Amino acid sequence: MKALVYRGPGRKAIEDRPMPRIELATDAIVKISKTTICGTDLHILKGDVASCAPGRILGHEGVGAITEAGQSVTSFRAGDRVLISCISSCGKCEYCRRGMYSHCATGGWILGNTIDGTQAQYVRIPHADTSLYKLPPGADEEALVMLSDILPTGFECGVLNGKVQPGCTVAIVGAGPVGLAALLTAQFYAPARIIMIDLDDNRLAIARQLGATETVNSSDGKAAAAVMKMTGGQGADTAIEAVGIPATFELCEEIVAPGGTIANIGVHGAQVPLHLERLWDRNITITTRLVDTVSTPMLLKTAQAGKINPRLLITHRFKLDAILEAYDTFARAADTKALKVIIEA
Numbered sequence: 354m355k356a357l358v359y360r361g362p363g364r365k366a367i368e369d370r371p372m373p374r375i376e377l378a379t380d381a382i383v384k385i386s387k388t389t390i391c392g393t394d395l396h397i398l399k400g401d402v403a404s405c406a407p408g409r410i411l412g413h414e415g416v417g418a419i420t421e422a423g424q425s426v427t428s429f430r431a432g433d434r435v436l437i438s439c440i441s442s443c444g445k446c447e448y449c450r451r452g453m454y455s456h457c458a459t460g461g462w463i464l465g466n467t468i469d470g471t472q473a474q475y476v477r478i479p480h481a482d483t484s485l486y487k488l489p490p491g492a493d494e495e496a497l498v499m500l501s502d503i504l505p506t507g508f509e510c511g512v513l514n515g516k517v518q519p520g521c522t523v524a525i526v527g528a529g530p531v532g533l534a535a536l537l538t539a540q541f542y543a544p545a546r547i548i549m550i551d552l553d554d555n556r557l558a559i560a561r562q563l564g565a566t567e568t569v570n571s572s573d574g575k576a577a578a579a580v581m582k583m584t585g586g587q588g589a590d591t592a593i594e595a596v597g598i599p600a601t602f603e604l605c606e607e608i609v610a611p612g613g614t615i616a617n618i619g620v621h622g623a624q625v626p627l628h629l630e631r632l633w634d635r636n637i638t639i640t641t642r643l644v645d646t647v648s649t650p651m652l653l654k655t656a657q658a659g660k661i662n663p664r665l666l667i668t669h670r671f672k673l674d675a676i677l678e679a680y681d682t683f684a685r686a687a688d689t690k691a692l693k694v695i696i697e698a
């Protein structure tokens with residue numbers, strides 16, 4: 354089969370690889386129909402993710418059909434169309450029993466990291482019963498690829514951890530796919546205002562289409578002052594960090610309102626200054642989380658009912674043969690206006 358393989362920092366290739374096989378009775382093999390590229394894949398290619406070794410097939414998102422299920426798999430059989438969760442979970446270990454699938458003792462974020470991933474024609478999914486979701490009949494498969502990772506990530510790490518409430522003011526720093534996923538799912542709770550902050554006017558225009566009430570282009574370095582002015586000096590009740598660099602986290606520290614929450618989503622590779630000298634008396638909360646995908650069943654229902662439209666995040670489509678071009682398009686998002694790219698296997 355064809356697969357996109359990580360070959361060490363800065364290097365990737367399309368290769369012919371052996372078909373994955375059932376290794377444990379709880380595994381299933383899925384024939385991928387659609388997958389995508391995540392910002393995290395770009396982090397791996399930069400060499401930022403030490404757990405991902407050269408030779409690994411990348412990708413942790415996708416939909417497809419089961420071709421073979423291990424003997425212990427009871428919820429799925431060959432032919433079932435499924436959504437693959439970016440997080441694999443056994444459902445039984447201490448962390449899974451606490452709903453923290455991301456910290457599963459034999460799972461977590463392993464796909465396209467410590468085991469071969471979804472940017473291929475076939476993938477082996479461990480703990481299939483608790484890591485796959487049946488697609489509803491008539492499902493929009495492309496749209497549901499957004500539910501493998503970015504929608505649960507924006508919702509759980511940003512909206513739920515950020516305690517978004519009716520009437521509150523939300524600021525989202527970063528209008529990439531995950532920031533926009535937080536924007537879509539924040540609206541479940543009817544906040545009064547959602548202020549979107551980014552460097553890219555195109556992304557801010559998309560944010561306004563998707564429900565942002567106000568936008569701030571932060572390229573002049575004065576975003577904090579702009580948000581404080583918009584909010585009458587109060588700041589945002591929820592400040593969601595969806596970039597993963599020190600400057601954007603520090604911006605959240607500057608704009609969080611008294612009693613508010615900074616909800617970090619970004620993957621940070623560098624030390625970030627914590628300004629306790631300004632924050633110690635402001636009753637704020639700072640949260641961090643790796644997505645657990647506990648909200649996936651709920652998100653499937655809301656997408657199926659038309660309450661959210663994840664398809665709005667898809668900008669480009671490629672065949673698996675052209676995945677190198679897809680990577681290039683995704684990596685040059687400022688020029689190509691790419692958000693999520695669908696790859697058809």
Ligand code: ZN
Nearest residue numbers: 391392393502
């Ligand atoms: Zn991802």
Ligand code: ZN
Nearest residue numbers: 443446449457
């Ligand atoms: Zn577990």
